[in-house]
Amino acid sequence: MVKVEYILETKNLKKFYGKQLAVNDVSLKVPKGSIYGLLGPNGAGKSTILKMLTGLLRPSSGEIIVFGEPWQRNHLERIGALIESPALYGNLTAFENLLVHAKLMALPKERIYQVLETVGLKDTGKKLVAQFSMGMKQRLGIAIALFGCPELLILDEPTNGLDPIGIQELRELIRSFPKSGITVILSSHMLSEVSQLVDYIGIISDGELKYQGKISHDEDLEGLFMNVVRGVKK
Template sequence: MYAAPVPQTPTGETPVIETRGLSKVFRRATAVDSADLTVRPGRIYGLLGPNGAGKSTTLKMLLGLLPPTKGDVRLFGQPWNRQALSRIGASINGPSFYGHLSARQNLAVHAHLLGLPATEADHVLEAVELTGTGRKKAKSFSTGMKGRLALAIAMLGNPDLLILDEPQNGLDPEGIAALRTMMRRFTETGRTIVLSSHLLGEVSSVADDIGLIAQGRLRYQGSLADLAPDGDLERAYFTLAGGAHESQAVTP
């Protein structure tokens, strides 16, 4: 079994996320097994792994949506607490919105719930390129547009950390390119993104650091260059993640 190293954090720099021994067991099935994640500020951390590997379960534990069976989570240098969630924007398990409302109306509702001015909606609409949707109801959006709306909701309030679960799903090549640009602009201001995906090519094109999870275990953590010194990322990925018949971890 490959032991995932813990990336060295520069002196004086507090990791945005740290987990130690993070585990989740559903009845007798282990979904996440002793994961030690370290996410540094101002970077894009790509959480890679096959479908059902434990990625979404890990993100849900970070957000308090699932209680860990054991292990510790620290956010922004402090033990997990609900106050830290005000600094986090997230999109987990696909878009959640009011189908009978427009994109801006959806964002205005979420802004109100967060205690933000309705004008905040305009800023994020522009960032995800949905300003031209007008009064069109969200239920009639394409899959890609719904994904952009979910991203806009996550960006409300200018969070310090974005946690995105498969944000590329349903996006066309132009939308994926726009997403890459948005993520880079976000981290250029010192903020952080955790990006979960099973798409090796997409994560490798944008991530600064990689965590590779398979069968609930963190098989690798570090830079892309160290993951595949010979440049063959696909071979390195499948060597660590195993074949499809080996990656049947249980996740809800």
């Protein structure tokens, strides 16, 4: 039996906001080279978990293991993330937005052309980001997340607000990442968008991990999800 290598694990992760328990004993196992879908209704705790993984929030208790080591801030150099809406300069072009990050991260200009090509924005020229569609802005946000050549990419509801064409384009882009050696954690409450995309799922409901496992693309994800969230025994 082949041993699965996990790029990220959480062990009994908890997060309190005051006395309110938002995340309760969540133990994720994300296999290296996979697309892992973190699924759940709005308000289930998905974003809170992702913010703990990226250092935006401190866990109340529990452990995060990443790249085989206890989580440390320097691991963020190997993690790319797009949490909520991307922070972009509307009065600059896509290239100029990335140039800001190139200077901050001391990376060469050549990397800008690489990531713009990856996300399909290399021909936007002098068009200002304020004139971009929602889908183009999301792809630019992903370009920023990819800028440091991450091994792990974390995307929080990346297709929110996109039209069907934008969703399809983003889906194809995300599907390409494991071939480049990038593991993806993708949170969503839209089952249709991830059913043909993810290899593994974790279903979060009321702050708890109710189900976790490998999934095939022909499986009835919606049926599984509804049974898990409603507490129906299979």
